[in-house]
Amino acid sequence: MVLFRYLEKSIEKIIGFWNLPADDPEALHAKLFEVAVMFARLAEKGQPVLQQLTVLAEFGEGTREWQVKRFTQSKPVKTLLYLFIVLFIGCAMLSDRTAKTGLSIICLIPYTADTAAMAYFDWHGDWPGFSSGVKVAIGMNLVLWSTELLVLIGGFQDERGVVMLEDVFRPWMLLAKSEKLIDALRLLGVCVFEARNILFYLFTVVATAAIIVNLIFWDKFDADDGETVDTFLDSFVYLFIFMTSGENWDVLVYQGYRESTASAILWISLSLFGVFALISMVIATFEATYSRNMDQLETSRIANESIAHHVMFQCLTWSLPLHAAETADDEKNVTFYKQLPNAAMEVFLEVFMRNDEEKFDIDSRVNPLLLFPGTETGKDYSNEAQRNHRASITSALKVMTVLQDVDDNLSVVLSEFEETLVATRCTMRLRSDVLLSSESMVLRAHLLAKRTKSNLELTPDWERDVRQRYAEVLETQEKRLEVVMEVHQQTEHVVKDLVGITPTFSLDRLDIVMVIAMMFHGFWLSLWGSADQNFIQAIVLVFTAVYIAEVAIRIMVFKRFRQFLDDRRGTGYSFQNVFMLVLAVFGTFAQMLYYVLPDRHGPLMQ
Numbered sequence: 001m002v003l004f005r006y007l008e009k010s011i012e013k014i015i016g017f018w019n020l021p022a023d024d025p026e027a028l029h030a031k032l033f034e035v036a037v038m039f040a041r042l043a044e045k046g047q048p049v050l051q052q053l054t055v056l057a058e059f060g061e062g063t064r065e066w067q068v069k070r071f072t073q074s075k076p077v078k079t080l081l082y083l084f085i086v087l088f089i090g091c092a093m094l095s096d097r098t099a100k101t102g103l104s105i106i107c108l109i110p111y112t113a114d115t116a117a118m119a120y121f122d123w124h125g126d127w128p129g130f131s132s133g134v135k136v137a138i139g140m141n142l143v144l145w146s147t148e149l150l151v152l153i154g155g156f157q158d159e160r161g162v163v164m165l166e167d168v169f170r171p172w173m174l175l176a177k178s179e180k181l182i183d184a185l186r187l188l189g190v191c192v193f194e195a196r197n198i199l200f201y202l203f204t205v206v207a208t209a210a211i212i213v214n215l216i217f218w219d220k221f222d223a224d225d226g227e228t229v230d231t232f233l234d235s236f237v238y239l240f241i242f243m244t245s246g247e248n249w250d251v252l253v254y255q256g257y258r259e260s261t262a263s264a265i266l267w268i269s270l271s272l273f274g275v276f277a278l279i280s281m282v283i284a285t286f287e288a289t290y291s292r293n294m295d296q297l298e299t300s301r302i303a304n305e306s307i308a309h310h311v312m313f314q315c316l317t318w319s320l321p322l323h324a325a326e327t328a329d330d331e332k333n334v335t336f337y338k339q340l341p342n343a344a345m346e347v348f349l350e351v352f353m354r355n356d357e358e359k360f361d362i363d364s365r366v367n368p369l370l371l372f373p374g375t376e377t378g379k380d381y382s383n384e385a386q387r388n389h390r391a392s393i394t395s396a397l398k399v400m401t402v403l404q405d406v407d408d409n410l411s412v413v414l415s416e417f418e419e420t421l422v423a424t425r426c427t428m429r430l431r432s433d434v435l436l437s438s439e440s441m442v443l444r445a446h447l448l449a450k451r452t453k454s455n456l457e458l459t460p461d462w463e464r465d466v467r468q469r470y471a472e473v474l475e476t477q478e479k480r481l482e483v484v485m486e487v488h489q490q491t492e493h494v495v496k497d498l499v500g501i502t503p504t505f506s507l508d509r510l511d512i513v514m515v516i517a518m519m520f521h522g523f524w525l526s527l528w529g530s531a532d533q534n535f536i537q538a539i540v541l542v543f544t545a546v547y548i549a550e551v552a553i554r555i556m557v558f559k560r561f562r563q564f565l566d567d568r569r570g571t572g573y574s575f576q577n578v579f580m581l582v583l584a585v586f587g588t589f590a591q592m593l594y595y596v597l598p599d600r601h602g603p604l605m606q
Contacts, residue, residue: 007310010057011035011318017060025319033348036315040352040421043308047073050307051121058124065121072117084110085174092167101152108144111173115141133179140176143169179300187296194289198282205278206243209270210236213252216266221255243274309418316340316348339411349424435570438491445484449477499569501557514550517543537594544591547584554580 014035020027042049052069059065071077088107094100115137122134147166175181192199214235221228229235229252241248249271256263295302317338412420456470500506521543528536554577558564564581567573 003307004310007053007307007314010053011311011314013057014060029319032315032318036312036348037351039308039311039315043305044425045075046301046304049304049311051118053307053311054124055121058121068117069121072114081110081114082174082177085177088173089170092170097151097163101148105148105152108141108148111177112141112145133176133182136176136182140169140173144173180297183297183299186299187290187293190293190296191286191289194293195282195285198285202278202282205274206240207236209243209274210239213239213266216263217256217259220259227251239270243270244279246271246275306418309421310414312348312421313338313340313414313417316344337413339413340417341411345412345417345420349420352421352424435491435572438488442481442484442488445477445481449474449481452477499557501553507554507557510550510553514547517546541591544584544587547580547587551581551584 011032015028015032018028018031020031039049039053042052052073055066055069084107088104088111091100091104091107094103115134118134119138147162147169151162151166175185210229210232214229214232217229219230221230227234227238229238238248238251242252249267253264253267256267317340320338320340323337323339452470452474456467456474459467459470461467500508500510521540524536524539524543555561555564558567564577565574567577
């Protein structure tokens with residue numbers, strides 16, 4: 001309720017900046033619709049919705065503060081900020097103390113500026129106090145600047161303890177900035193706490209084994225031949241490593257076997273129980289706790305999307321009346337809610353789904369399986385209804401809103417609104433992944449047939465009418481499954497065999513050619529240092545040109561660079577394209593360094 005009131009108050013402030021005439025409700029509805037779409041885009045990009053709403057409510061759209069907030073939250077600026085953070089962490093590997101401190105301070109300045117901007121916007125918001133992320137960032141800035149100034153001004157550059165303390169805090173800078181890492185650390189703490197019993201059991205078993213080894217081999221191991229177990233601490237440390245990984249087996253086994261060959265029974269027993277049984281129990285426990293709590297990895301994203309859903313729903317239903325509903329057990333407990341008409345919901349979803357319209361041209365949308373140049377090919381694989389992209393999307397949205405309208409009152413409440421948005425995102429995900437969409441279609445048909453078959457088997461024999469009805473439904477669903485499987489096979493055929501440079505030379509064939517080329521490349525690289533270096537370098541240069549040509553050909557096939565990155569054939573193909581592009585750029589850069597500065601950067605070619 002507190003969040004709802006805060007969001008409502010913020011939207012009121014936003015409306016106050018517009019200065020719209022009171023007798024023009026349509027203008028107000030249009031502006032609120034734009035705000036709802038804007039926050040839908042922000043949530044889709046993972047930007048903090050509550051902070052953006054606060055800045056928009058306090059300063060208004062188009063102001064300097066609003067532009068600064070949009071600038072700091074833009075993807076290029078965030079990427080550059082993360083690059084500075086990574087460089088700050090990498091400064092720990094520098095041996096020159098002066099250069100290390102100077103470069104660390106330079107990399108720390110953007111992080112401090114970003115923290116100051118977040119603190120400024122939090123301070124001017126109506127939400128009480130700083131957010132948890134800002135508090136952590138401010139604390140990290142104080143610690144990092146204190147250690148850097150202590151090293152720079154205090155003259156502790158050669159003090160090993162101070163330098164070690166400075167380097168220990170470096171990775172935590174990235175942790176304080178990334179909400180995903182914070183969620184992962186929180187999940188780790190939950191898993192450790194829930195696995196406390198098995199961890200206590202691990203400690204007990206290792207401690208018992210350490211006491212036994214200490215009593216048996218006290219003052220019998222020679223320090224010149226390895227390690228001793230004359231104290232409980234030494235024995236515990238060596239036994240913990242031995243029973244969990246077996247890495248230090250030579251430290252214990254050789255000396256123990258030298259004292260008595262019967263000690264082999266002890267070492268084999270401890271090794272079998274520790275490595276095969278005890279560690280398997282620990283891993284299984286952690287896997288079980290992780291599976292139960294893995295949703296916490298998405299805590300920040302889910303909370304951000306939930307706030308965005310509330311903002312969107314309030315904007316879309318701002319002028320609609322409130323409805324009251326009394327609970328069955330308490331007449332005094334009244335719940336107020338609003339209802340968004342299905343027609344308005346469909347318009348919003350259509351605009352929301354139009355976000356990826358620029359990624360693919362009309363031919364790709366009509367027939368997303370065929371991406372090689374040509375406009376007539378798609379007509380052979382689609383009907384008139386499928387080619388009418390806008391009509392098919394509108395029809396799908398109508399079906400989606402009808403399914404979510406459980407009360408059949410031609411409107412949706414907030415919970416149904418959120419469910420519809422989730423379903424829309426899933427639909428958008430399927431639209432951008434052809435193979436996943438086809439596999440989902442097969443899975444749905446298979447599950448329906450499986451459920452009907454289970455109901456048929458559970459129906460007793462004396463209910464013949466029911467069994468007959470289930471049998472007829474099952475026969476229809478099995479025939480539909482066969483058709484769906486045929487469509488899926490045709491889809492795989494089209495994706496793997498027909499998407500290419502020409503209808504007869506697919507990208508899958510290009511992959512085979514490039515694998516053969518990489519094998520030859522690896523063969524020539526294996527001769528590095530044992531043959532004519534100039535000849536080998538010429539071969540490497542030729543293969544680099546081949547890789548660049550391959551990337552250029554693929555981009556030409558997809559017609560646009562963004563289509564190349566967002567390969568509509570599927571996520572696996574998109575990852576393949578991006579990975580190939582990174583390798584080609586790195587190889588080209590290494591070649592340039594080799595020819596410009598061969599003495600310093602020659603090892604990059606190896």
